Amino acid sequence: MADKKDPPKAAPAGVNPAPVKIGGESLVDRIVPHIKKILIMVVVVAVVISVILVIRWRGEVGREKATAKLIEVMEIARKRVVPAPTPVPGQPEPKPDPDTFTDAKTRAEAVLASLDSTGATSLSSFRGGLLFDAGRIDDAIAEYRKGIGEKGLEGVLCREGLGIAQETKALSEKDNAAKQRGLEEALATFATMQTDEAGPRYAYALYHQGRLQQTLGKTAEAKALYEKARPLADKVESPTQDPSTDAQLLSAMIDRRLTAL
Numbered sequence: 001m002a003d004k005k006d007p008p009k010a011a012p013a014g015v016n017p018a019p020v021k022i023g024g025e026s027l028v029d030r031i032v033p034h035i036k037k038i039l040i041m042v043v044v045v046a047v048v049i050s051v052i053l054v055i056r057w058r059g060e061v062g063r064e065k066a067t068a069k070l071i072e073v074m075e076i077a078r079k080r081v082v083p084a085p086t087p088v089p090g091q092p093e094p095k096p097d098p099d100t101f102t103d104a105k106t107r108a109e110a111v112l113a114s115l116d117s118t119g120a121t122s123l124s125s126f127r128g129g130l131l132f133d134a135g136r137i138d139d140a141i142a143e144y145r146k147g148i149g150e151k152g153l154e155g156v157l158c159r160e161g162l163g164i165a166q167e168t169k170a171l172s173e174k175d176n177a178a179k180q181r182g183l184e185e186a187l188a189t190f191a192t193m194q195t196d197e198a199g200p201r202y203a204y205a206l207y208h209q210g211r212l213q214q215t216l217g218k219t220a221e222a223k224a225l226y227e228k229a230r231p232l233a234d235k236v237e238s239p240t241q242d243p244s245t246d247a248q249l250l251s252a253m254i255d256r257r258l259t260a261l
Contacts, residue, residue, distance in 0.1 A: 072118055077111045108133035123147065125157035132165055137172075140165045156194050156201050163189035163208060167215075180216075187212040203232035207254060214257065223261050230254050 082100040087093055101107035108130045115122055115130075124147030131140035144165060147158035163186045170182020190208040194201050210225035233250040 072114065072120070076114050077107070079107060081107055104133045105135060123154055124150075125154055125161060128158065128161045128165070132161065132168075137165055137169050141169070153200050156199070159189060159193040160201065160204065160208070163187075163193060167212065183212060183216055187216070201236075203229045203236055203250060206232070207250060210254075210257065214261070219261055223258065226254050226258050226261075230258070 080100050081104050082097065082102065084096065084102045085094045096102070101110070112127075112130050112134060114120075115127065124143050128140045128143040128147070131137075131143055141162060144158045144162035147154055148162060149155060150158060166182060166186035166189055170179050170186060173179040173182055187209060190205060190212060193205040193208065195205075196202065206225050206229035210222045210229065213219075213225060214222035230251070233254055236250055
């Protein structure tokens, strides 16, 4: 006689053995209908990130190339100016030193040629100074004018260079009226060179104005400007520790002019 199987026991009250899905569906079930949108969004984000990274990379490459070009230019600009040695009768003519230039004009022309050939970007104060040293005064004036509105030291240097170039051009004029106008124009430029008493090269701005007033025959005005600049000259900062510091040079120049007056 076969054993009788015990009948299944009823589940305790309140217990449901059927599996239950929290919220009615799993996380995957919720994502599947939107998977296409999500993939599109991921692709878009990846593309945007890639573009940003490429732009940054190209920017870094561009900066590296620009730096390399400027280094090539500065290698020439750093070469010293050494006058050619005087030939000695009966002795072979000395060979020129490839690491030096015989005068500032030759060096300036070489640096300008390097700037043009490499396409290196330079400040107007730097290029203007090269044009001035090369004897291209009108070109220097035009270049300095590009930077006179710059803030900080660059603007100060461009205004100073512009004033010096205008003064140089004026002194080369044969017509006295043209010379007078040019000197007065240079004086006006120096008056705007640095108006902040605590700003860089303020003492030089006063000194330049004094020189122009002296050249124009206004001795009293020149003396007043020199005397105002003299105590400030001792505080001029020098980029080197060389004995011939900017402060010592400016102080000596002012003292000589005051003595002459």
